[in-house]
Amino acid sequence: MDTGTASNFLKMHNIKPSHHRIRVFQYLTERRNHPTVDLMFHDLVAEIPTLSKTTLYNTLNLFVERGIVSLITIDENESRYDADTSLHGHLQCNKCGEVYDIGLQLSSIDFADLDKFEVEESHIYFKGVCPQCLKMRGGHNKEKSEF
Known part of the structure; x- marks a missing residue:
């Protein structure tokens, strides 16, 4: 910019x-x-x-x-x-400490319980291991990252 x-x-x-x-x-x-x-x-x-x-x-x-x-x-x-400032999540790597943007599929998230509230902020974050650190340790167990 x-x-x-x-x-x-x-x-x-x-x-x-x-x-x-x-x-x-x-x-x-x-x-x-x-x-x-x-x-x-x-x-x-x-x-x-x-x-x-x-x-x-x-x-x-x-x-x-x-x-x-x-x-x-x-x-x-x-x-x-x-x-x-768009609605998105973050993942912080437990190994290297980097923080990554995580896209969200808003259509698959149920916000129905929030309809009676006035939401002023939202924060969605995860902690785990980033792809670079996974490569260094020798692999990725896909089962662990699924919800």
């Missing part, structure tokens, strides 16, 4: 498009790596020496508040961020 597009997107969501905010948003939309604050800070500080973790936390909190980024908390000790 180029700077102009990112700037316009932020403006549409009532966010002042500072250089730091634009770069953080570009990072999230381009990398799609579900980063932690520490990872983002490490990756961006060389490019933006004036970036502080406080600025990064404030920027991410603003993005979450405005609904343009989702906060992912699969592990209670680690917060990650995702610029894809």
Whole structure:
């Protein structure tokens, strides 16, 4: 996403498009790596020496508040961020720690029990082993991954 597009997107969501905010948003939309604050800070500080973790936390909190980024908390000790705010799930690999997007077939999920509620958030996550780690350990037991 180029700077102009990112700037316009932020403006549409009532966010002042500072250089730091634009770069953080570009990072999230381009990398799609579900980063932690520490990872983002490490990756961006060389490019933006004036970036502080406080600025990064404030920027991410603003993005979450405005609904343009989702906060992912699969592990209670680690917060990650995702610029894809569509309804989808996540899987965190127990071996390498990576977080992957998991598509959902909404037509096969029964939401009938929710019709009396006002849903404000949804989080669907799984923990397991990713394909790369399965290859390294020598195979995949398909029976374990089926529901």
